[in-house]
Amino acid sequence: MRRKIYMTGGYNTVSMGTGRSEFHPKKPRPGLEHYISEAGKGTLDQIGGAENVDEGVIGNFMASRFNKQANLPGFMPMIDEGLQWKPAISVEGACGSGGLALMSGIKSVLAETAEVVLSLGVEVQNTVKAIYGADILAGAGWYKNRKNGHAYFFPGQFSDRAGAYYEKYGYDRARAGMKRWFRNAVENARLDDTAQEYQNKVADLDALYDKLKPNGAAFVDNLSVLDCSKVSDGASAIAICSEKGLDRIGVDKKDAVEVIGFAQVIRNITNFPTDLTEVETIKKAAHQAMADAGVTIDQIGTIETHDCFSIAGVLATEALGLAKRGEGCDYVAAGKTARDGEMPMNTTGGLIGWGHPTGATGVHQAVTIWQQLTGKAGKAQIEMPEDRPYGMTINMGGDDVTVIAIVYKRG
Amino acid sequence: MTYEERLKNVSVLGAAGKMGSGILLLTAVEMADLSLLPENKDKSFVLNAIDVSPEGLSGLMKYLRDQVRKIAEKKTVWLRNMYADRDDLVENIEIIDEYIFDVLNIVRPVTTMSAAYNSTLIFEAVSENRALKVKLLTDIDTNNDNNPWYFTNTSSVPIGLIENEANLKGRVIGFHFYNPPAVQRLVELIKTDNTTEDVIEFAHLYAKKLKKIIVPSNDFAGFIGNGHFMRDALHGMKEAETLAAEKNIPLYQAIYMINKVTQDYLVRPMGIFQLIDYVGIDVVQFILGVMNPFVEDEDLHSDLLDKLMLQGVAGGQKSSGAQKDGFLKYKGAHVTSVWDVHKQTYVDIDTFKDECDDMLGELPDSVVAWKSIIRNKKKDEILAGFFNDLKASDALGAITAVKYGLRSKEIGEKLVSDEVANEVDHVNTVMLTGFFHAYGPVNNFFE
Numbered sequence: 067m068r069r070k071i072y073m074t075g076g077y078n079t080v081s082m083g084t085g086r087s088e089f090h091p092k093k094p095r096p097g098l099e100h101y102i103s104e105a106g107k108g109t110l111d112q113i114g115g116a117e118n119v120d121e122g123v124i125g126n127f128m129a130s131r132f133n134k135q136a137n138l139p140g141f142m143p144m145i146d147e148g149l150q151w152k153p154a155i156s157v158e159g160a161c162g163s164g165g166l167a168l169m170s171g172i173k174s175v176l177a178e179t180a181e182v183v184l185s186l187g188v189e190v191q192n193t194v195k196a197i198y199g200a201d202i203l204a205g206a207g208w209y210k211n212r213k214n215g216h217a218y219f220f221p222g223q224f225s226d227r228a229g230a231y232y233e234k235y236g237y238d239r240a241r242a243g244m245k246r247w248f249r250n251a252v253e254n255a256r257l258d259d260t261a262q263e264y265q266n267k268v269a270d271l272d273a274l275y276d277k278l279k280p281n282g283a284a285f286v287d288n289l290s291v292l293d294c295s296k297v298s299d300g301a302s303a304i305a306i307c308s309e310k311g312l313d314r315i316g317v318d319k320k321d322a323v324e325v326i327g328f329a330q331v332i333r334n335i336t337n338f339p340t341d342l343t344e345v346e347t348i349k350k351a352a353h354q355a356m357a358d359a360g361v362t363i364d365q366i367g368t369i370e371t372h373d374c375f376s377i378a379g380v381l382a383t384e385a386l387g388l389a390k391r392g393e394g395c396d397y398v399a400a401g402k403t404a405r406d407g408e409m410p411m412n413t414t415g416g417l418i419g420w421g422h423p424t425g426a427t428g429v430h431q432a433v434t435i436w437q438q439l440t441g442k443a444g445k446a447q448i449e450m451p452e453d454r455p456y457g458m459t460i461n462m463g464g465d466d467v468t469v470i471a472i473v474y475k476r477g
Numbered sequence: 478m479t480y481e482e483r484l485k486n487v488s489v490l491g492a493a494g495k496m497g498s499g500i501l502l503l504t505a506v507e508m509a510d511l512s513l514l515p516e517n518k519d520k521s522f523v524l525n526a527i528d529v530s531p532e533g534l535s536g537l538m539k540y541l542r543d544q545v546r547k548i549a550e551k552k553t554v555w556l557r558n559m560y561a562d563r564d565d566l567v568e569n570i571e572i573i574d575e576y577i578f579d580v581l582n583i584v585r586p587v588t589t590m591s592a593a594y595n596s597t598l599i600f601e602a603v604s605e606n607r608a609l610k611v612k613l614l615t616d617i618d619t620n621n622d623n624n625p626w627y628f629t630n631t632s633s634v635p636i637g638l639i640e641n642e643a644n645l646k647g648r649v650i651g652f653h654f655y656n657p658p659a660v661q662r663l664v665e666l667i668k669t670d671n672t673t674e675d676v677i678e679f680a681h682l683y684a685k686k687l688k689k690i691i692v693p694s695n696d697f698a699g700f701i702g703n704g705h706f707m708r709d710a711l712h713g714m715k716e717a718e719t720l721a722a723e724k725n726i727p728l729y730q731a732i733y734m735i736n737k738v739t740q741d742y743l744v745r746p747m748g749i750f751q752l753i754d755y756v757g758i759d760v761v762q763f764i765l766g767v768m769n770p771f772v773e774d775e776d777l778h779s780d781l782l783d784k785l786m787l788q789g790v791a792g793g794q795k796s797s798g799a800q801k802d803g804f805l806k807y808k809g810a811h812v813t814s815v816w817d818v819h820k821q822t823y824v825d826i827d828t829f830k831d832e833c834d835d836m837l838g839e840l841p842d843s844v845v846a847w848k849s850i851i852r853n854k855k856k857d858e859i860l861a862g863f864f865n866d867l868k869a870s871d872a873l874g875a876i877t878a879v880k881y882g883l884r885s886k887e888i889g890e891k892l893v894s895d896e897v898a899n900e901v902d903h904v905n906t907v908m909l910t911g912f913f914h915a916y917g918p919v920n921n922f923f924e
Contacts, residue, residue: 195550197550197553197569197573198569198570200569201568201569201570204568209567212567212568213564213567216554216557217553217554217556217557217569218554283554284554285554
């Protein structure tokens with residue numbers, strides 16, 4: 067790395083949608099403006115204000131359809147007048163848009179065209195019912211496959227992955243792993259008051275999961291709604307800085323994380339995955355990022371991975387090398403990804419528990435890692451082992467198409 | 478004629494009314510679904526929505542558009558298969574919009590009766606007026622060469638009378654939906670002495686396709702549903718009048734108390750006076766009038782209802798679905814005051830509620846709310862516990878409730894002994910599904 071890169075001043079809005087008591091599908095709700103503004107201000111307040119910012123990036127997937135709004139860079143100065151006349155761009159890579167917003171900021175700082183970048187991710191998806199939202203989100207796949215796809219397109223894609231996994235490795239084992247993934251997600255979300263499942267009071271999550279069996283007639287063949295991430299409105303923001311930038315904003319290195327490696331990998335969207343039981347792009351990105359950082363998986367203490375579906379969480383454990391092929395389900399079922407397990411994953415709930423405002427998710431993952439590594443995670447705080455001080459985020463757009471992996475350590 | 482052929486040209490009379498619009502919606506969707514099947518792709522399906530009100534028909538089309546969208550959103554997986562050959566329809570929204578068009582495209586809103594002259598099946602959902610029903614069906618039948626079948630949504634007039642007077646000769650059946658037809662799963666099926674087997678067979682198949690629960694009722698005025706409800710309502714009014722006289726309290730206070738007993742003590746979705754208001758005081762009065770000439774051992778009549786109608790208090794619902802004031806006055810879902818028939822004004826509940834509640838006495842601790850128990854698998858056990866506590870109590874409310882429960886059972890049993898219902902289960906099913914009661918009236922809770 068030609069310069070040191072830091073992240074600090076992370077901020078999450080609430081992930082709003084079903085599960086939150088204040089969410090009413092039929093009542094008017096805050097829009098894009100509210101979430102961009104709240105998250106942007108949340109970070110600016112921690113870094114000495116807008117005058118310290120050289121440029122802004124907004125990660126967003128489909129505001130053009132969910133909110134009939136494009137040209138999102140224009141919203142940056144709405145956060146604070148101090149951002150008027152400064153550069154800003156928006157980036158899109160489906161659910162990997164937030165990760166791309168981080169990448170864009172990292173590259174600007176590396177290129178020495180900026181010392182402080184405000185990176186923000188946002189999505190407001192509850193503007194349409196889920197059945198229409200499915201059309202919009204299907205844009206993360208190749209449009210030419212839409213006609214033959216499922217009504218719930220992405221659940222359909224990952225249902226096929228789950229089905230292939232069941233067939234190859236056994237239904238009961240697979241479901242046991244997915245069930246534990248779901249339970250971990252909700253239990254972790256209950257520790258973060260911005261999480262969509264924060265108020266979840268279900269006493270026996272395993273029993274609920276067992277009761278709600280996949281039903282292809284009503285939804286998809288191999289997944290129930292509990293296997294799916296949430297439909298969310300929300301935004302997250304974080305500042306990406308050089309050392310000079312950190313000095314400028316007056317934040318101590320110990321209150322920042324340092325980016326020590328990253329990778330951004332793309333798979334051809336017009337091809338089907340070669341093997342449905344493997345997330346090949348995640349595997350490549352994660353291993354490249356670790357190689358870039360010069361660390362191995364056993365030096366990493368916590369990971370935020372893109373669990374848009376529980377099966378994606380299970381597959382990620384295999385892609386990362388935590389478990390052998392076909393044994394990720396057992397690894398998860400044994401509690402090894404739980405917050406007190408061998409490799410705590412998605413410690414604030416991930417996409418299933420915290421929520422999945424698609425364009426914001428990549429940034430939210432970075433905020434969680436920043437919180438955990440700097441001791442700012444509140445009730446969700448885990449203890450980072452001294453011999454495993456590193457954190458990693460893995461953000462995925464589409465069906466293993468656009469993947470961003472980043473490795474961090476405390477600054 | 479196959480099921481599909483029978484449904485190729487259908488008419489709904491009174492299509493813009495509350496019941497008619499629901500029947501039209503369900504039938505339009507069923508016909509459209511048939512038209513989407515590969516074997517029916519080149520056949521045409523026509524559903525005449527006949528009503529005297531052009532405004533009503535205009536409102537009907539909007540209602541259909543909104544309701545069909547909701548239905549389509551729930552079966553998009555199936556619709557994607559049905560439209561799989563349409564390369565121009567890719568997204569859910571495109572498929573749903575096409576389906577809405579396909580359903581609406583079957584419907585022909587008209588104000589002229591002659592539209593029904595080509596139909597093979599006619600749903601009749603005009604107001605509960607025997608002469609009007611007979612006149613319309615006679616007109617259609619003399620002008621229609623198809624020997625059409627008539628499904629009449631009659632709630633109290635004996636179907637056999639309509640059959641005879643309109644000379645329909647076995648081609649008619651009572652197919653009584655509950656309000657609102659799109660939601661309520663109960664259908665009372667009433668055949669006459671002549672209704673042919675193929676009409677009955679079709680009725681069962683059609684009900685099954687619409688996911689309705691059929692309860693057969695014999696052809697006695699009021700059938701099972703109104704047969705129970707009307708007598709139950711009369712008992713409630715009589716109880717209120719008796720209570721007022723015995724305790725020397727104004728009638729409006731007694732009405733409040735009986736309404737409370739029937740809702741809270743009997744664990745019903747609403748009190749009996751609220752239910753009369755919901756159905757409409759005018760409708761209840763009218764149905765009693767239809768039924769009374771056909772019963773020999775009872776007088777199905779209420780002076781109290783007559784009095785309220787003369788005072789211009791009619792209940793029922795506004796077109797928005799909001800409750801109009803009747804025995805009770807409403808603010809949203811809450812009852813705020815009760816009609817005083819003597820002073821002809823509403824009296825605020827807060828001015829007498831505490832006094833009346835004291836007279837009724839304490840509810841046992843085991844009391845359960847209808848809402849919390851209706852889907853509980855152990856509801857019978859829980860209810861038995863509560864009702865046992867009621868029986869053990871000597872409080873006025875408990876005594877009145879037990880008496881009411883026994884009367885409700887007596888009404889149910891009489892419907893069987895009078896051969897209106899073939900069995901007790903049919904009575905219970907009607908009250909459970911059509912009236913959303915948590916338990917059937919014929920039970921052993923109150924013995």
